[in-house]
Amino acid sequence: MISRWITAVLDTDLAGGLAVVRGPEGFLLDDNGPLFPREWLKRQPLAVMAEHGIGHLDGEPVYLLELGAAADVEGCHWQGLRSFMLQGDHTLYKVLGYAAQIGTWAREHRFCGSCGQAMTQVPRERAMYCATCDLRSYPRISPSMIVLITHGDEILLARSPRFVTGVYSTLAGFAEPGESAEDCLIREVREEVQVEVKNIEYVGSQCWPFPHSMMLGFHAQYAGGQIVPQADEIEDAQWFNIHHLPPLPASRSIARYLIDLYVARRLGHAEPVLPS
Numbered sequence: 001m002i003s004r005w006i007t008a009v010l011d012t013d014l015a016g017g018l019a020v021v022r023g024p025e026g027f028l029l030d031d032n033g034p035l036f037p038r039e040w041l042k043r044q045p046l047a048v049m050a051e052h053g054i055g056h057l058d059g060e061p062v063y064l065l066e067l068g069a070a071a072d073v074e075g076c077h078w079q080g081l082r083s084f085m086l087q088g089d090h091t092l093y094k095v096l097g098y099a100a101q102i103g104t105w106a107r108e109h110r111f112c113g114s115c116g117q118a119m120t121q122v123p124r125e126r127a128m129y130c131a132t133c134d135l136r137s138y139p140r141i142s143p144s145m146i147v148l149i150t151h152g153d154e155i156l157l158a159r160s161p162r163f164v165t166g167v168y169s170t171l172a173g174f175a176e177p178g179e180s181a182e183d184c185l186i187r188e189v190r191e192e193v194q195v196e197v198k199n200i201e202y203v204g205s206q207c208w209p210f211p212h213s214m215m216l217g218f219h220a221q222y223a224g225g226q227i228v229p230q231a232d233e234i235e236d237a238q239w240f241n242i243h244h245l246p247p248l249p250a251s252r253s254i255a256r257y258l259i260d261l262y263v264a265r266r267l268g269h270a271e272p273v274l275p276s
């Protein structure tokens, strides 16, 4: 299947194409969605801080206009990336997720982290450059492990104080320097619930642009220990029987996929598809 969305570094000096606009409250949207003719956008009263050529959607060049401040455009409103993930067209969500990550990274790398001088965008490459100390900064991705721990028909789920009321999910955490994916998984599980795991198996991955995680999904079997939730980070953690599950995360999350996949295999049902 030919991909509808292909990322690319496009020349912002060329005219035309489509553009998405991102401000402090998310992406600009009208009745036709978040993609606008780029030349029309340039006539609107927008405080554009930076422009990035981000790729091709169905062959059309797509740009991102990153705003420094909120703006009112007649007939339009703003919507956060999470809403696009939950409700929107999947390809459009991929475009906006990529745009958000490039916009955030470029905004946070306007100045060199080494000497503090202004950085410039490298032509034809997704990089910011400091001429003073010859430093290049590339988009940042933070690897995070996410794991479903199981014990027969029981699965270990937890809730963070940040979750929607009632929702329980798989354990997750960011890799630290010096760790392998497995080291991180074992450490995070110990920290968050004080449980030991065995037979760790990689299942699949997902880009999670909130703001720049790369989720690496695993399945692991319970090996021992009593659940002790980590103070502040984990509000509650429990074993749930696959026939009596609590409210679960959104269907596009890899957390939900790991749970649905295990339940489907256990019950001999059709397996779900990993959301990309």
Ligand SMILES: NC(=O)c1ccc[n+]([C@@H]2O[C@H](COP(=O)([O-])OP(=O)(O)OC[C@H]3O[C@@H](n4cnc5c(N)ncnc54)[C@H](O)[C@@H]3O)[C@@H](O)[C@H]2O)c1
Pocket: 142, 144, 146, 169, 170, 171, 172, 173, 174, 175, 188, 206, 208, 210, 211, 213, 215, 249, 253, 254, 255, 256
């Ligand atoms: N797609 C999914 O299904 C899914 C499900 C659960 C979590 N997640 C994501 O996984 C990521 C990690 O999960 P978590 O929040 O439980 O992490 P975590 O258990 O490592 O704890 C979060 C804490 O880590 C620190 N932190 C923040 N950013 C960091 C970074 N880049 N590197 C190292 N430490 C950092 C902060 O102190 C933060 O409060 C988050 O981005 C979360 O949104 C995705």
Ligand SMILES: [Mg+2]
Pocket: 171, 172, 173, 192
């Ligand atoms: Mg965590």
Ligand SMILES: [Zn+2]
Pocket: 112, 113, 114, 115, 116, 117, 130, 131, 132, 133, 134, 135
């Ligand atoms: Zn520098």
